[in-house]
Amino acid sequence: xxxxxxxxxxxxxxxxxxxxxxxxxxxxxxxxxxxxxxxxxxxxxxxxxxxxxxxxxxxxxxxxxxxxxxxxxxxxxxxxxxxxxxxxxxxxxxxxxxxxxxxxxxxxxxxxxxxxxxxxxxxxxxxxxxxxxxxxxxxxxxxxxxxxxxxxxxxxxxxxxxxxxxxxxxxxxxxxxxxxxxxxxxxxxxxxxxxxxxxxxxxxxxxxxxxxxxxxxxxxxxxxxxxxxxxxxxxxxxxxxxxxxxxxxxxxxxxxxxxxxxxxxxxxxxxxxxxxxxxxxxxxxxxxxxxxxxxxxxxxxxxxxxxxxxxxxxxxxxxxxxxxxxxxxxxxxxxxxxxxxxxxxxxxxxxxxxxxxxxxxxxxxxxxxxxxxxxxxxxxxxxxxxxxxxxxxxxxxxxxxxxxxxxxxxxxxxxxxxxxxxxxxxxxxxxxxxxxxxxxxxxxxxxxxxxxxxxxxxxxxxxxxxxxxxxxxxxxxxxxxxxx
Amino acid sequence: xxxxxxxxxxxxxxxxxxxxxxxxxxxxxxxxxxxxxxxxxxxxxxxxxxxxxxxxxxxxxxxxxxxxxxxxxxxxxxxxxxxxxxxxxxxxxxxxxxxxxxxxxxxxxxxxxxxxxxxxxxxxxxxxxxxxxxxxxxxxxxxxxxxxxxxxxxxxxxxxxxxxxxxxxxxxxxxxxxxxxxxxxxxxxxxxxxxxxxxxxxxxxxxxxxxxxxxxxxxxxxxxxxxxxxxxxxxxxxxxxxxxxxxxxxxxxxxxxxxxxxxxxxxxxxxxxxxxxxxxxxxxxxxxxxxxxxxxxxxxxxxxxxxxxxxxxxxxxxxxxxxxxxxxxxxxxxxxxxxxxxxxxxxxxxxxxxxxxxxxxxxxxxxxxxxxxxxxxxxxxxxxxxxxxxxxxxxxxxxxxxxxxxxxxxxxxxxxxxxxxxxxxxxxxxxxxxxxxxxxxxxxxxxxxxxxxxxxxxxxxxxxxxxxxxxxxxxxxxxxxxxx
Numbered sequence: 001x002x003x004x005x006x007x008x009x010x011x012x013x014x015x016x017x018x019x020x021x022x023x024x025x026x027x028x029x030x031x032x033x034x035x036x037x038x039x040x041x042x043x044x045x046x047x048x049x050x051x052x053x054x055x056x057x058x059x060x061x062x063x064x065x066x067x068x069x070x071x072x073x074x075x076x077x078x079x080x081x082x083x084x085x086x087x088x089x090x091x092x093x094x095x096x097x098x099x100x101x102x103x104x105x106x107x108x109x110x111x112x113x114x115x116x117x118x119x120x121x122x123x124x125x126x127x128x129x130x131x132x133x134x135x136x137x138x139x140x141x142x143x144x145x146x147x148x149x150x151x152x153x154x155x156x157x158x159x160x161x162x163x164x165x166x167x168x169x170x171x172x173x174x175x176x177x178x179x180x181x182x183x184x185x186x187x188x189x190x191x192x193x194x195x196x197x198x199x200x201x202x203x204x205x206x207x208x209x210x211x212x213x214x215x216x217x218x219x220x221x222x223x224x225x226x227x228x229x230x231x232x233x234x235x236x237x238x239x240x241x242x243x244x245x246x247x248x249x250x251x252x253x254x255x256x257x258x259x260x261x262x263x264x265x266x267x268x269x270x271x272x273x274x275x276x277x278x279x280x281x282x283x284x285x286x287x288x289x290x291x292x293x294x295x296x297x298x299x300x301x302x303x304x305x306x307x308x309x310x311x312x313x314x315x316x317x318x319x320x321x322x323x324x325x326x327x328x329x330x331x332x333x334x335x336x337x338x339x340x341x342x343x344x345x346x347x348x349x350x351x352x353x354x355x356x357x358x359x360x361x362x363x364x365x366x367x368x369x370x371x372x373x374x375x376x377x378x379x380x381x382x383x384x385x386x387x388x389x390x391x392x393x394x395x396x397x398x399x400x401x402x403x404x405x406x407x408x409x410x411x412x413x414x415x416x417x418x419x420x421x422x423x424x425x426x427x428x429x430x431x432x433x434x435x436x437x438x439x440x441x442x443x444x445x446x447x448x449x450x451x452x453x454x455x456x457x458x459x460x461x462x463x464x465x466x467x468x469x470x471x472x473x474x475x476x477x478x479x480x481x482x483x484x
Numbered sequence: 485x486x487x488x489x490x491x492x493x494x495x496x497x498x499x500x501x502x503x504x505x506x507x508x509x510x511x512x513x514x515x516x517x518x519x520x521x522x523x524x525x526x527x528x529x530x531x532x533x534x535x536x537x538x539x540x541x542x543x544x545x546x547x548x549x550x551x552x553x554x555x556x557x558x559x560x561x562x563x564x565x566x567x568x569x570x571x572x573x574x575x576x577x578x579x580x581x582x583x584x585x586x587x588x589x590x591x592x593x594x595x596x597x598x599x600x601x602x603x604x605x606x607x608x609x610x611x612x613x614x615x616x617x618x619x620x621x622x623x624x625x626x627x628x629x630x631x632x633x634x635x636x637x638x639x640x641x642x643x644x645x646x647x648x649x650x651x652x653x654x655x656x657x658x659x660x661x662x663x664x665x666x667x668x669x670x671x672x673x674x675x676x677x678x679x680x681x682x683x684x685x686x687x688x689x690x691x692x693x694x695x696x697x698x699x700x701x702x703x704x705x706x707x708x709x710x711x712x713x714x715x716x717x718x719x720x721x722x723x724x725x726x727x728x729x730x731x732x733x734x735x736x737x738x739x740x741x742x743x744x745x746x747x748x749x750x751x752x753x754x755x756x757x758x759x760x761x762x763x764x765x766x767x768x769x770x771x772x773x774x775x776x777x778x779x780x781x782x783x784x785x786x787x788x789x790x791x792x793x794x795x796x797x798x799x800x801x802x803x804x805x806x807x808x809x810x811x812x813x814x815x816x817x818x819x820x821x822x823x824x825x826x827x828x829x830x831x832x833x834x835x836x837x838x839x840x841x842x843x844x845x846x847x848x849x850x851x852x853x854x855x856x857x858x859x860x861x862x863x864x865x866x867x868x869x870x871x872x873x874x875x876x877x878x879x880x881x882x883x884x885x886x887x888x889x890x891x892x893x894x895x896x897x898x899x900x901x902x903x904x905x906x907x908x909x910x911x912x913x914x915x916x917x918x919x920x921x922x923x924x925x926x927x928x929x930x931x932x933x934x935x936x937x938x939x940x941x942x943x944x945x946x947x948x949x950x951x952x953x954x955x956x957x958x959x960x961x962x963x964x965x966x967x968x
Contacts, residue, residue: 034610036605038591039561039591042559042560043559044556047621051555070534070535072528073533073534074528075526076560077523077526101585118521122518137531159559161557330615332615
């Protein structure tokens with residue numbers, strides 16, 4: 001009945017040797033997702049993945065609510081007439097929209113690709129005067145995009161799971177302050193809690209969200225040296241409010257158009273960075289604050305001492321009530337098999353309990369990231385609180401170190417090429433991220449196979465020299481990378 | 485600047501005089517939902533409604549997890565070939581399905597109307613042996629049904645928000661035990677927490693879920709005397725596992741088909757009963773355990789004492805940290821307007837704080853359901869814990885009393901007609917809920933305009949006489965009512 005190590009389904013490839021294959025294996029073998037749904041770009045998120053994502057949602061929703069956002073539930077569908085109201089929005093999204101079959105006398109309906117055109121008409125209905133402002137709303141939901149490119153689980157799919165916050169203000173200054181608050185949320189949650197560093201980059205004019213005045217995308221770096229866009233925030237300005245005629249009465253009783261913003265952290269995509277940055281050749285390493293099971297207790301027993309050992313395991317569990325603890329008491333698997341399984345799934349701490357530990361009133365504690373084992377007297381179980389904080393700190397430090405090591409200044413196209421081939425993010429003096437800079441960006445795309453991702457959005461950086469491509473005066477410092 | 489009472493948008497109709505209009509007004513005026521989406525059967529759930537529903541989800545998810553269910557996230561779409569696998573399922577649901585426009589060379593995709601045909605293929609992939617059983621999963625999600633009848637917000641829509649739990653077992657006995665656990669969850673959560681009583685009724689053969697061996701629907705009663713189906717649970721038996729060839733190896737190494745069940749509590753629909761049963765002519769009355777704001781503090785001040793009163797309000801709030809408390813400090817509205825607004829929204833307790841309360845170190849406490857006001861010394865704020873429990877007990881007792889008062893035994897068709905006209909649930913001796921009883925049920929439908937809803941599912945009731953319609957031996961005691 002007992003399964004042995006051979007049955008276990010560990011990773012057969014190393015992360016730094018073949019990242020792409022490592023990623024494909026880990027998401028399947030750690031039981032995060034199931035791709036066999038028979039539908040391109042649609043996956044199942046399995047319990048281990050769902051529980052992790054639920055914790056991510058909790059952190060984000062708590063922060064949004066602290067920042068005075070309230071939750072709503074919008075319809076999953078959007079009438080065609082809504083989608084068509086803002087002209088650059090409809091151009092940007094129409095090719096990506098799933099349409100429903102409707103009767104010829106009924107309006108066409110789309111699966112929402114994003115929900116500006118659901119929120120703005122509600123602002124119009126719900127906001128009368130400045131007294132109703134600001135109105136800060138969010139929904140946790142899924143959105144749908146008919147991507148025709150190759151899909152990859154969690155990275156690029158046709159359905160993804162996110163939060164979208166949509167806010168309305170009386171003035172541009174307040175809306176811009178919200179954009180900065182959104183950037184801080186990405187830092188406070190994705191970086192400080194989930195240990196995923198990123199750069200908030202104001203996208204070039206040609207790369208902004210369809211319908212936005214400007215877009216800030218936070219780029220994180222994957223182990224293969226490619227950037228992945230994480231939460232983005234958009235100053236919509238008055239574009240959508242004008243398209244939907246959404247006004248408010250100011251203090252003088254005059255009508256003005258609303259100023260709106262949108263912020264979109266995608267849990268399923270942030271999970272990609274968590275998996276990829278923290279995982280190792282043995283499996284996942286999940287930040288302590290997110291792990292569905294934070295501590296697994298594996299009792300090691302024979303028939304003759306099973307009862308006593310199990311009782312001791314329960315005692316230990318009872319002392320760890322502030323954490324998410326599981327006792328793995330499955331008789332069908334031996335301890336070695338269990339060790340492998342929980343390492344693959346990235347549980348931060350394993351407690352081993354056998355005859356020796358029971359006799360000495362101690363535990364053996366295994367740290368998933370460092371793979372260190374130590375003996376801890378029961379009296380010192382309180383240490384685990386501190387250990388858990390250290391655990392997340394180590395993940396963050398390691399991710400930060402990797403990110404910083406990949407940031408480099410480039411002064412020539414040659415340097416830029418080399419940097420890109422080495423999986424780096426290049427910091428480069430550049431003519432302009434307004435439309436006049438597009439030709440230079442196109443040269444970079446064509447000759448270096450890389451993208452101008454934008455300028456730092458939370459800090460002013462001043463160039464001193466010339467554009468790396470056209471040699472004209474550089475007006476900006478931009479960040480360049482290859483990307484997903 | 486200050487709005488006065490006239491601006492307030494109270495209910496203009498009494499619940500017991502025109503329930504239908506009362507319902508339409510309350511869901512709009514208490515800002516639970518917004519129906520102006522331009523799409524039939526698709527509504528927005530506004531923050532007050534969403535926050536309430538979120539609490540409902542929390543109670544249900546906690547209970548499901550306690551009962552060893554794990555969360556998953558399934559795709560929103562289903563391939564046509566999945567939907568078609570189980571023949572009675574496809575017949576039951578096909579007319580109600582929203583289809584997507586797909587290219588001619590791609591498989592047709594449907595918006596999920598329910599997810600048996602997503603879960604069962606996963607059971608097939610994920611379950612190998614009896615060691616993997618039971619597998620108990622759930623997802624919180626929305627489902628879509630192309631209802632062609634008149635839609636009513638939250639009651640009957642084309643999109644609704646629910647949990648669906650899908651479980652797989654090795655034996656029929658375990659599956660049937662799960663069905664009973666599901667009935668208990670409805671009792672423990674919907675009745676004990678949300679104060680909504682219901683009867684778990686095993687539906688007649690002709691009224692079961694498309695694809696089930698049998699269905700148990702819990703019927704609650706609306707103030708207008710019509711039944712509304714609340715959570716239902718289904719013994720699927722081996723119907724779906726056979727259709728999808730989903731097997732497991734038993735302890736002897738032999739392959740057997742899985743036994744599956746499904747349970748579907750719909751938050752948006754349970755909210756209908758909460759609104760309707762507990763609400764009154766002033767507005768909503770939300771159970772304390774569900775209220776987004778459990779206690780609202782309304783400070784009553786003039787310019788000269790504003791600062792001191794606000795400080796006192798903060799002190800009171802700090803003493804109530806275990807509850808969800810809000811201070812309504814909006815200068816633009818006067819206290820009377822605020823009182824009306826929070827009564828309309830159903831906040832269980834209001835604390836009024838003015839000069840007198842501050843001087844005497846007391847508060848004025850308003851109980852939303854009884855509309856009693858009392859003065860409470862600050863030292864007795866601890867009482868609120870007990871008051872909150874009493875509050876929910878009162879709602880439950882009142883709802884139970886109403887429900888019981890509407891249950892009546894009927895011995896003749898005449899009595900049955902009268903009972904139906906008085907908005908009652910009739911308890912009736914009946915020939916059979918198997919297919920041979922259908923003609924009698926059809927007579928009841930045609931002549932009494934009422935439905936045979938089924939037999940009690942958690943208690944055996946034995947008839948002694950004859951069928952109320954055909955006069956043959958009664959084999960069952962059934963419950964009959966008009967319904968939504």
